[in-house]
Every structure is written in C-alpha cells, then in structure tokens.
Amino acid sequence: MIIDLEDLTVDFGKQRVLDGVSVQFSGGAMGLLGPNGAGKSTLLKTLLGFVTPKSGGGRVLDLDIRTQQLAIRQKVGYMPENDCHIPGMNAVTFVAYAGQLTGMKPKDSLQRAHEILFYIGLGEARYRNVETYSTGMKQRIKLAQAMVHDPELMFLDEPTNGLDPKGRMEMLDLVKDISGSKGINVILSSHLLPDVEWVCGEALVIDKGKRKAAGRIDDLKRGVGAVFECRIKGNAEAFLEELRVLGCQCFHGDDGLLKIHMVDGLGSQSLLRVARDHHVQIRHLLPLRQSLEDVFLQAIGESHAHL
Amino acid sequence: MPIYDLGYRHWSGAWTSHPYRWWVITRQGIQLLVHKKRFTALLLLSLIPFLVRSVMLYLSSAVGRNIPLLQINAKFFEDFLSQQMFFVFIIATYAGAGLVANDLKANALQIYLSKPITRQDYLMGKLGVLVFFLTLPTLVPAVLLYLLAILFQTNLSYFRDNPWVLASIVGYSLAIIFTYSLIMLALSSLTRSSRFAGISFAAVFLFSQILYGILSGILRTSKVAWVSLGNNLTQVGDFLFRGTAHFGSPTWLSAVILLALMAGSAWVVHNRVKAVEVVS
Numbered sequence: 249m250i251i252d253l254e255d256l257t258v259d260f261g262k263q264r265v266l267d268g269v270s271v272q273f274s275g276g277a278m279g280l281l282g283p284n285g286a287g288k289s290t291l292l293k294t295l296l297g298f299v300t301p302k303s304g305g306g307r308v309l310d311l312d313i314r315t316q317q318l319a320i321r322q323k324v325g326y327m328p329e330n331d332c333h334i335p336g337m338n339a340v341t342f343v344a345y346a347g348q349l350t351g352m353k354p355k356d357s358l359q360r361a362h363e364i365l366f367y368i369g370l371g372e373a374r375y376r377n378v379e380t381y382s383t384g385m386k387q388r389i390k391l392a393q394a395m396v397h398d399p400e401l402m403f404l405d406e407p408t409n410g411l412d413p414k415g416r417m418e419m420l421d422l423v424k425d426i427s428g429s430k431g432i433n434v435i436l437s438s439h440l441l442p443d444v445e446w447v448c449g450e451a452l453v454i455d456k457g458k459r460k461a462a463g464r465i466d467d468l469k470r471g472v473g474a475v476f477e478c479r480i481k482g483n484a485e486a487f488l489e490e491l492r493v494l495g496c497q498c499f500h501g502d503d504g505l506l507k508i509h510m511v512d513g514l515g516s517q518s519l520l521r522v523a524r525d526h527h528v529q530i531r532h533l534l535p536l537r538q539s540l541e542d543v544f545l546q547a548i549g550e551s552h553a554h555l
Numbered sequence: 556m557p558i559y560d561l562g563y564r565h566w567s568g569a570w571t572s573h574p575y576r577w578w579v580i581t582r583q584g585i586q587l588l589v590h591k592k593r594f595t596a597l598l599l600l601s602l603i604p605f606l607v608r609s610v611m612l613y614l615s616s617a618v619g620r621n622i623p624l625l626q627i628n629a630k631f632f633e634d635f636l637s638q639q640m641f642f643v644f645i646i647a648t649y650a651g652a653g654l655v656a657n658d659l660k661a662n663a664l665q666i667y668l669s670k671p672i673t674r675q676d677y678l679m680g681k682l683g684v685l686v687f688f689l690t691l692p693t694l695v696p697a698v699l700l701y702l703l704a705i706l707f708q709t710n711l712s713y714f715r716d717n718p719w720v721l722a723s724i725v726g727y728s729l730a731i732i733f734t735y736s737l738i739m740l741a742l743s744s745l746t747r748s749s750r751f752a753g754i755s756f757a758a759v760f761l762f763s764q765i766l767y768g769i770l771s772g773i774l775r776t777s778k779v780a781w782v783s784l785g786n787n788l789t790q791v792g793d794f795l796f797r798g799t800a801h802f803g804s805p806t807w808l809s810a811v812i813l814l815a816l817m818a819g820s821a822w823v824v825h826n827r828v829k830a831v832e833v834v835s
Binding site: 298319321322328334337345348349350351363364397398425426429431 | 562563564565566567568569570571572573576579580583587653657658660661662663665666667668669670671672673
C-alpha cells in the first residue's frame with residue numbers, strides 16, 4: 249500500500265483542519281480534490297511530517313508518518329503550491345543542490361540534475377538564474393527538484409497554478425508520463441477537476457477537512473445518478489423543493505439553466521413527474537455525461553450548492 | 556516529439572549518511588559567497604592586521620624584544636582579536652543578513668524541509684556558513700600568529716610558562732564567532748529582507764554602544780559596560796587572557812549576558828524556521 253491513513257485528525261490551534269480522514273492508495277495517480285481551504289495542502293504536509301496529527305495516523309510507503317518522517321521524505325518528492333526556490337542559483341545548481349539535500353553525492357546529483365532538466369523541458373535554460381524564470385518555468389523547476397532523487401511517490405500541490413492553457417497541458421502531460429510510464433506514484437492536489445480527471449485513476453474528495461468520497465474515478469462516476477440540464481417555467485421553488493426531498497441536488501447554471509443530479513435509481517421520468525405535479529413546464533431537458541465534476545459536486549454536497 | 560520523451564532514467568546510486576546532511580547546506584553557502592568578488596576582497600582585507608602582526612612578530616625576534624610595542628604576550632593576541640571584531644562585524648553582516656531572510660523571502664524552507672533534513676540540520680548548516688567565514692579573520696590567523704610566535708622566538712620560556720594562551724585564543728575567538736553568528740542568524744530569521752536584517756544587526760551593536768556611552772557619561776562609571784555587546788566581549792576577553800579588565804562591570808555578568816544572548820538567538824531562529832506557517 250502506498251498510502252494508508254486511519255482516522256487522521258489535524259488541528260491548527262482551535263481550528264480542525266483535517267477531521268478523521270481515512271484513505272488507502274495502492275499506487276498510480278490519485279487526485280486530491282476539494283475546494284480552496286478544504287485541507288488538501290495540509291494533508292500533504294501531514295504526510296510529509298510538517299504537521300503532527302492530533303489523533304489517528306497512517307503510513308506512507310509503509311513508513312509511519314509520526315515517527316519516520318525523514319525516511320518518508322527520502323522516498324517522496326514534494327512540489328509545493330506556492331512560488332519557491334533557493335535564491336542565488338541557476339537551475340542546474342538548484343536541482344543538484346536539492347539532490348544533495350536528499351542525500352545524493354555531488355557528482356551524482358549534478359549529472360542527474362542535467363538529465364531531469366532536459367526531461368522536464370528546461371534543458372536550454374538550465375544555466376539561467378531561477379529567479380529570472382517565468383511562472384511556467386518556475387513550476388517546472390519545482391517539479392525537477394522534487395524528482396531529482398528518483399522518488400517512489402510524488403506530492404504535487406497545484407502544479408498547474410498560474411500556467412497558460414498550453415503550459416497547463418504540457419505540465420499535465422508530464423505528470424501523466426511520470427505516473428504512467430515512469431512508474432512513480434503521484435498524488436495530485438488540485439481544485440481543477442479536469443486536471444485530475446486527465447491524469448489520475450483515483451480520487452479523494454475532501455471538504456472542510458473531511459473525506460467526502462474516495463476510490464477509482466470510474467467507480468465514483470458510476471455511483472453518481474443521472475445528471476440533467478434543464479430550463480423550466482412555473483413554480484420553480486416548489487419543483488426544486490420536491491426534488492430536494494427526493495434527495496436530488498440542484499445547481500444554478502448560466503442563462504437560467506439548472507443542473508440536477510438525480511439520486512441513483514431516479515431518471516428523467518421522475519423529473520417529468522415532479523414537474524407535472526407542480527405544474528412546471530420543462531422547456532429544455534438534456535441528459536449530461538457524468539463527469540468528475542458531478543462526483544465532486546455531489547460529494548461536497550449542499551454546503552457548496554448554489555441553490 | 557515532446558521534450559520529455561527524450562527519456563527518464565531511474566537512479567539507484569548510493570546515499571550519503573544523514574549526520575553530515577547539514578554540511579551540504581554549509582558547503583553550498585560557502586560556495587555561493589566565495590564567488591562574490593566583493594566578499595572575497597573583504598576577506599583578503601581582513602588578513603591585513605594578521606600580516607602586520609606577523610611582521611611585528613618577526614621584528615620582535617630580530618631587533619626589538621625590549622621595545623614595548625613589540626612585546627609578545629597574551630595582550631598581543633587579545634589586541635589582535637579585539638581589532639578583528641571590526642571585520643567580524645562586516646563579514647557577519649555581509650554573509651549572514653540574507654542567510655535565513657532570503658530563504659524566507661523565496662519560500663525556500665518548504666524545499667529544504669521537504670528533504671530528509673531536520674530543522675536542526677538546516678540551522679546547523681546556516682550557522683556553519685557564518686562560523687566558517689568568521690573563523691577566517693579570528694581563530695585561524697590568531698592560531699597562526701601563535702605558531703609564528705613560537706617559530707620566531709629563540710626563547711620559548713613565555714609560552715612554556717603560559718600554555719593557557721592558546722586555549723584563551725581559541726576560547727575568545729569562539730566567543731566572538733558564536734555571539735556574532737547566532738545574533739545575526741536570529742535577526743535574519745525575523746525578517747524577509749536581508750537589508751533590514753543587516754541594519755538591525757548594526758543597530759543592535761551600535762545602539763548598545765551608544766547606550767553605554769550615555770549611561771557611563773551620566774553616571775560617570777564604567778560599571779554599566781554590560782549594556783554594550785562589544786564591551787561584554789571585551790570583558791570576557793580580558794578575563795580569558797588574564798588581563799586587567801577594561802570596565803568596572805563584573806566579568807561574570809558579561810559572560811551570562813553573552814550566553815543568554817546566544818541561547819535566546821538560538822531559540823528565536825529555531826522557532827522561526829518552520830515548513831508550515833500556522834495562522835490561528
């Protein structure tokens with residue numbers, strides 16, 4: 249098991265940041281999903297040993313997160329969310345230095361730094377001072393320092409932050425290649441659902457520090473009931489209230505469109521029946537393909553529903 | 556073809572042992588600074604008093620054993636180290652102001668501490684940089700002067716009768732080095748601006764000296780010398796070299812103040828260096 253967490257609880261002062269999170273991750277790429285402030289970064293930092301759990305615990309690569317933090321960091325690569333570098337260095341020196349901090353010998357780390365910088369697409373700019381890099385290049389150099397020591401597991405915290413669409417796709421392709429072809433397990437923390445869906449086979453959804461859903465993305469999607477986009481005319485309040493009573497979730501979209509997540513087992517017939525009962529006209533009804541966004545919205549529930 | 560398809564190879568080399576991980580930080584810090592021409596020039600400049608005293612040692616043995624200025628005794632070494640405090644101050648400011656502040660500014664602590672190193676490793680590594688560069692104008696030339704003195708003197712009775720002088724040189728040098736290093740490191744950890752850290756460092760020394768000047772002027776006594784950081788070091792130096800105390804304040808008080816400052820500085824920097832900034 250790559251990650252095995254049991255009832256992990258973390259407090260920052262009086263505030264509970266992670267609340268009894270349990271999850272198992274057997275390998276590959278797992279997306280860590282949640283709205284801003286959900287506790288994604290804190291979870292990663294707890295796994296690295298930056299934060300001590302209040303209760304519960306877990307293992308990363310079969311190492312205890314409370315007592316074997318250094319051994320975990322030896323085998324893990326961490327790409328932080330915010331802009332960070334070690335000042336006064338060019339890319340080769342920076343990545344080689346990161347390797348030496350992990351325990352590589354200077355000669356090995358220097359050779360490896362060159363290889364990694366070519367791999368991530370910074371080969372031509374490797375002698376430039378990191379402080380002069382663009383946002384996209386800084387994201388790549390953070391990735392390089394995280395993988396210079398050939399980790400078994402990588403924690404990537406919002407790797408596409410601040411990237412333009414082309415840069416974002418390149419970064420996602422890189423991450424996909426790392427987890428798919430290079431055999432490095434990846435935990436990808438992001439609030440961008442398409443990023444996770446593109447790269448990961450599994451997902452853990454957390455919100456307000458609590459686990460909301462976890463598992464293979466395909467399985468999670470299957471567990472979601474039918475989703476419809478519709479436009480109505482008539483007593484919307486009563487119509488939506490009835491749907492809510494049935495357990496459906498409704499979200500306002502653009503141009504007066506509604507997105508309705510049906511409970512598993514209910515379909516368009518049920519929707520039409522409720523509309524008829526409340527004398528509501530359905531002007532537009534379109535079944536939607538179930539996506540990770542549907543899983544996410546259903547998982548985080550009404551606290552984020554716009555209705 | 557995307558550039559990443561050029562290949563990725565797994566690595567299976569040998570790891571270095573953890574107890575020396577701090578040395579990686581020290582070594583890198585030293586390398587970064589020695590490549591700065593201004594800093595190298597400063598280091599060379601700090602060797603001038605050493606060269607002057609080397610000549611004095613030679614003259615003392617060759618022509619002027621009875622000339623007071625060329626007397627080789629404990630005071631000769633104490634005076635050298637006290638003179639070097641000017642260079643120690645400049646070097647500590649130049650080398651130390653950005654040591655932690657620049658890392659805070661660049662969010663580098665997350666990178667450092669996501670590697671298999673502890674906060675203690677990080678601090679030892681940073682302290683090592685300052686200790687290394689402050690040893691160059693103090694301990695190293697002072698010990699060399701001692702060895703030169705032994706080499707030049709035909710009559711070694713003074714050194715035979717006073718073997719403690721070498722220990723005093725080492726002790727006083729270490730007191731200077733660690734006082735300056737730890738205070739500089741603590742101030743550097745309190746800000747994200749290396750410039751501000753440098754100014755604060757200068758302010759601590761200058762303000763305490765000015766305060767002493769004012770208090771001693773008003774009270775017409777040197778018993779308040781303990782308020783000045785530099786004076787405390789001088790008092791400790793006088794004690795270690797068995798000389799007459801420059802000031803009327805008790806030596807033990809100066810020693811306690813210096814130790815407290817060092818401990819306080821270590822505590823501050825240890826608490827400031829964290830991978831996660833928790834905002835309650």
